Amino acid sequence: MKHLLKLLDLSTQEILDILNLGDQLKYELKHGIPHPRLAGKSLGMIFEKASTRTRVSFETGMYQLGGHALFLSSKESQIGRGEPIQDTARVLSRYLSGIMIRTFEQAEVQALADHASIPIINGLTDFAHPCQVLADLMTVREHKGRLEGLKLCFIGDGNNMANSLIVGGLKVGMQVAVATPENYEPDASVLDFAQKQGGFSLVRSPLEAAAGADVVITDVWASMGQEEEAAKRRKAFAGYQVNKELMAVAKPDAMVQHCLPAHRGEEITADVFEAHADEIFEEAENRLHAQKAVMVQLMG
Ligand code: CP
Numbered sequence: 001m002k003h004l005l006k007l008l009d010l011s012t013q014e015i016l017d018i019l020n021l022g023d024q025l026k027y028e029l030k031h032g033i034p035h036p037r038l039a040g041k042s043l044g045m046i047f048e049k050a051s052t053r054t055r056v057s058f059e060t061g062m063y064q065l066g067g068h069a070l071f072l073s074s075k076e077s078q079i080g081r082g083e084p085i086q087d088t089a090r091v092l093s094r095y096l097s098g099i100m101i102r103t104f105e106q107a108e109v110q111a112l113a114d115h116a117s118i119p120i121i122n123g124l125t126d127f128a129h130p131c132q133v134l135a136d137l138m139t140v141r142e143h144k145g146r147l148e149g150l151k152l153c154f155i156g157d158g159n160n161m162a163n164s165l166i167v168g169g170l171k172v173g174m175q176v177a178v179a180t181p182e183n184y185e186p187d188a189s190v191l192d193f194a195q196k197q198g199g200f201s202l203v204r205s206p207l208e209a210a211a212g213a214d215v216v217i218t219d220v221w222a223s224m225g226q227e228e229e230a231a232k233r234r235k236a237f238a239g240y241q242v243n244k245e246l247m248a249v250a251k252p253d254a255m256v257q258h259c260l261p262a263h264r265g266e267e268i269t270a271d272v273f274e275a276h277a278d279e280i281f282e283e284a285e286n287r288l289h290a291q292k293a294v295m296v297q298l299m300g
């Protein structure tokens, strides 16, 4: 594993290794055991979109590992003024031990990896959100004691979260069911992988996807960069809400995960959100532990 660009690139074992190391680093942190595994190393964090969790968890994580992280807003660096990505990649490779990037196009993350001589971590693109899904899998395993054989359903937009959950879930042996409206399906490359892998279904009916699910997951209807489509999307996704009626068809002990930020009254009701708040905020916390594991694997 040289980079973390998308979960499609990782083997099942590489995913499980990250989850296991994440669990260990979480234990060490909770028990006051220092783990300066990246002492003297620096991570650059390029943001072309907003962030709360990703920025804070990477920066804090790097500090806890004995290293240092720098926030690079594209607007305030030469990236925003059009410096080619291949030049940025080669310059930053001479200062840093790794780069985390949050941007729009997956191709930009790939280009950075193609031209850098240091590990690149995808901190969210329109296509994928691998760090988030590693944290989600870690949280599910913590709560359920296993991943293999569990049913995960995703309700809503076939976006970056849907794409990464399908790939991550199937790779660790979960059954994955997705319900999206027409024209909002997951990426074709992901559906191609899912169909070959097996254990996957894509349906229109949210209740069908959620039936018997162990884990119910949703995400915003309008992702970053789609703000202008918000009204149109609210119409298209009415009926794709995680609410009491939907939870009633899932397993009685089903978990709920949401990468956050959440829009109560849109993709999830306030009552379902609050009933599962412990699991959702554990998921947010696990961003820290899972990403520390990723950084140790790539930059250690
Ligand atoms: N879930 C997530 O990636 O959150 P941020 O956008 O706050 O980083």
Ligand code: NVA
Binding pocket: 124, 125, 126, 159, 160, 161, 219, 220, 222, 223, 224, 259, 260, 261
């Ligand atoms: N799908 C959302 C996830 C945010 C963490 C977005 O891309 O905006």
